[in-house]
Amino acid sequence: xxxxxxxxxxxxxxxxxxxxxxxxxxxxxxxxxxxxxxxxxxxxxxxxxxxxxxxxxxxxxxxxxxxxxxxxxxxxxxxxxxxxxxxxxxxxxxxxxxxxxxxxxxxxxxxxxxxxxxxxxxxxxxxxxxxxxxxxxxxxxxxxxxxxxxxxxxxxxxxxxxxxxxxxxxxxxxxxxxxxxxxxxxxxxxxxxxxxxxxxxxxxxxxxxxxxxxxxxxxxxxxxxxxxxxxxxxxxxxxxxxxxxxxxxxxxxxxxxxxxxxxxxxxxxxxxxxxxxxxxxxxxxxxxxxxxxxx
Amino acid sequence: xxxxxxxxxxxxxxxxxxxxxxxxxxxxxxxxxxxxxxxxxxxxxxxxxxxxxxxxxxxxxxxxxxxxxxxxxxxxxxxxxxxxxxxxxxxxxxxxxxxxxxxxxxxxxxxxxxxxxxxxxxxxxxxxxxxxxxxxxxxxxxxxxxxxxxxxxxxxxxxxxxxxxxxxxxxxxxxxxxxxxxxxxxxxxxxxxxxxxxxxxxxxxxxxxxxxxxxxxxxxxxxxxxxxxxxxxxxxxxxxxxxxxxxxxxxxxxxxxxxxxxxxxxxxx
Numbered sequence: 001x002x003x004x005x006x007x008x009x010x011x012x013x014x015x016x017x018x019x020x021x022x023x024x025x026x027x028x029x030x031x032x033x034x035x036x037x038x039x040x041x042x043x044x045x046x047x048x049x050x051x052x053x054x055x056x057x058x059x060x061x062x063x064x065x066x067x068x069x070x071x072x073x074x075x076x077x078x079x080x081x082x083x084x085x086x087x088x089x090x091x092x093x094x095x096x097x098x099x100x101x102x103x104x105x106x107x108x109x110x111x112x113x114x115x116x117x118x119x120x121x122x123x124x125x126x127x128x129x130x131x132x133x134x135x136x137x138x139x140x141x142x143x144x145x146x147x148x149x150x151x152x153x154x155x156x157x158x159x160x161x162x163x164x165x166x167x168x169x170x171x172x173x174x175x176x177x178x179x180x181x182x183x184x185x186x187x188x189x190x191x192x193x194x195x196x197x198x199x200x201x202x203x204x205x206x207x208x209x210x211x212x213x214x215x216x217x218x219x220x221x222x223x224x225x226x227x228x229x230x231x232x233x234x235x236x237x238x239x240x241x242x243x244x245x246x247x248x249x250x251x252x253x254x255x256x257x258x259x260x261x262x263x264x265x266x267x268x269x270x271x272x273x274x275x276x277x278x279x280x281x282x283x284x285x286x287x288x289x290x291x292x293x294x295x
Numbered sequence: 296x297x298x299x300x301x302x303x304x305x306x307x308x309x310x311x312x313x314x315x316x317x318x319x320x321x322x323x324x325x326x327x328x329x330x331x332x333x334x335x336x337x338x339x340x341x342x343x344x345x346x347x348x349x350x351x352x353x354x355x356x357x358x359x360x361x362x363x364x365x366x367x368x369x370x371x372x373x374x375x376x377x378x379x380x381x382x383x384x385x386x387x388x389x390x391x392x393x394x395x396x397x398x399x400x401x402x403x404x405x406x407x408x409x410x411x412x413x414x415x416x417x418x419x420x421x422x423x424x425x426x427x428x429x430x431x432x433x434x435x436x437x438x439x440x441x442x443x444x445x446x447x448x449x450x451x452x453x454x455x456x457x458x459x460x461x462x463x464x465x466x467x468x469x470x471x472x473x474x475x476x477x478x479x480x481x482x483x484x485x486x487x488x489x490x491x492x493x494x495x496x497x498x499x500x501x502x503x504x505x506x507x508x509x510x511x512x513x514x515x516x517x518x519x520x521x522x523x524x525x526x527x528x529x530x531x532x533x534x535x536x537x538x539x540x541x542x543x544x545x546x547x548x549x550x551x552x553x554x555x556x557x558x559x560x561x562x563x564x
Contacts, residue, residue, distance in 0.1 A: 236507065
């Protein structure tokens with residue numbers, strides 16, 4: 001740390017550049033004499049350390065599971081068995097697929113409503129002050145609190161679960177879309193008018209792409225909420241689904257299956273997040289600030 | 296984010312602000328009208344969706360008489376303890392990970408693995424490990440809300456201008472003095488954003504834990520009133536929870552704006 005060279009003029013980093021990019025600037029400026037280790041070797045060492053750390057943690061767990069006889073430390077093998085069994089056979093169709101259906105439908109509805117209403121409100125600027133407080137309030141409701149109300153109105157049905165997920169997803173996307181649509185450059189809107197685009201055409205071809213960065217930020221927040229609402233709605237009122245599976249096994253003290261269920265939910269979350277980040281990268285390749293944004 | 300943008304705009308002239316507030320109130324009136332219209336049209340059972348007047352009256356009486364006020368206090372207590380732990384832990388770990396790249400690299404797989412798990416899914420796990428009680432609730436809240444604090448702190452620490460750190464070294468500041476006087480002030484705006492995000496998550500977790508496990512608070516109040524068929528109380532509690540969420544977020548925003556006004560230009564996206 002202390003051996004770092006004083007940066008030369010060329011190495012002066014632009015303000016606000018992510019640390020990784022900055023360190024590249026620095027090592028480029030200090031020249032090839034500084035690091036003789038090829039980058040792939042550093043990478044390899046990193047990987048070894050990472051794998052080693054995980055292995056050590058798992059070994060500690062396994063050892064504790066064998067020596068200490070406590071219910072919350074089941075052997076890793078049992079957890080792995082439970083995890084795998086959730087991806088085929090009856091558990092797949094009875095627990096995982098219903099959950100995936102609910103979260104996908106609710107998320108889809110919420111995002112679609114959020115984008116369309118949000119763009120419209122943001123584009124028709126005069127509307128915005130009328131609806132803003134109501135929207136902000138709906139967003140501020142802690143999503144879990146909505147569930148008892150939805151249970152009153154719709155009962156413990158799949159419709160209720162999908163609607164609750166959709167409700168949670170709508171408002172972050174909607175408010176992001178409003179902000180995105182409001183920040184569209186007037187020059188672009190004027191150009192669209194001169195080019196003779198109708199209002200709907202302007203919405204789809206100018207306002208939507210321009211607002212996309214904000215919208216996608218809202219979508220990412222909505223995804224987290226969708227998963228949370230999926231689990232909550234199944235913890236409280238369901239006869240199937242992965243949330244229910246976890247709770248049922250907890251009551252039966254089948255701890256390994258509880259952990260397996262949690263890991264499956266984590267996997268689902270990871271897959272969704274990765275998919276959205278990839279889509280985001282692809283859709284925003286054109287976006288000016290994209291390159292300087294951290295991934 | 297959205298209130299944030301709204302508030303970071305230049306202060307409006309008072310007359311425009313009044314007009315804006317008036318339009319907002321009109322919007323709220325329309326929303327209430329819509330609620331009543333759904334009732335009148337008979338789209339849902341009227342007993343399940345009481346009139347807004349009943350809901351507001353119930354909320355006020357339940358808040359003054361006690362049950363709802365007690366529920367709010369209980370939830371806020373768990374929320375505050377959990378959030379405080381998450382803030383302390385998240386800032387500490389975030390600074391450590393931001394300043395020690397080696398540690399960050401080694402622990403990255405673990406963090407990236409644990410982070411996407413929705414913390415509500417850990418409620419059953421927490422029940423097994425900690426049993427029922429405030430301790431379990433607080434630990435869950437802290438675990439759920441530590442992530443935004445941790446990752447925002449880390450990002451804030453990493454964005455510190457190296458020239459500032461080098462200046463600190465030239466001035467022969469000790470390591471702790473550099474952290475305290477250079478790194479921390481630089482990361483403060485990012486930390487504040489993280490804590491505000493964490494505050495909202497913590498409230499969701501508190502209410503969920505109470506709903507599922509029967510720990511006293513808004514969640515338990517919602518659950519019992521619904522099971523007892525007291526729809527007005529359920530909706531009153533939802534309204535209160537919404538107002539609480541709104542007020543907490545606004546309080547954090549105002550505090551940030553006051554305390555960190557010097558950093559505003561860094562925060563405009």
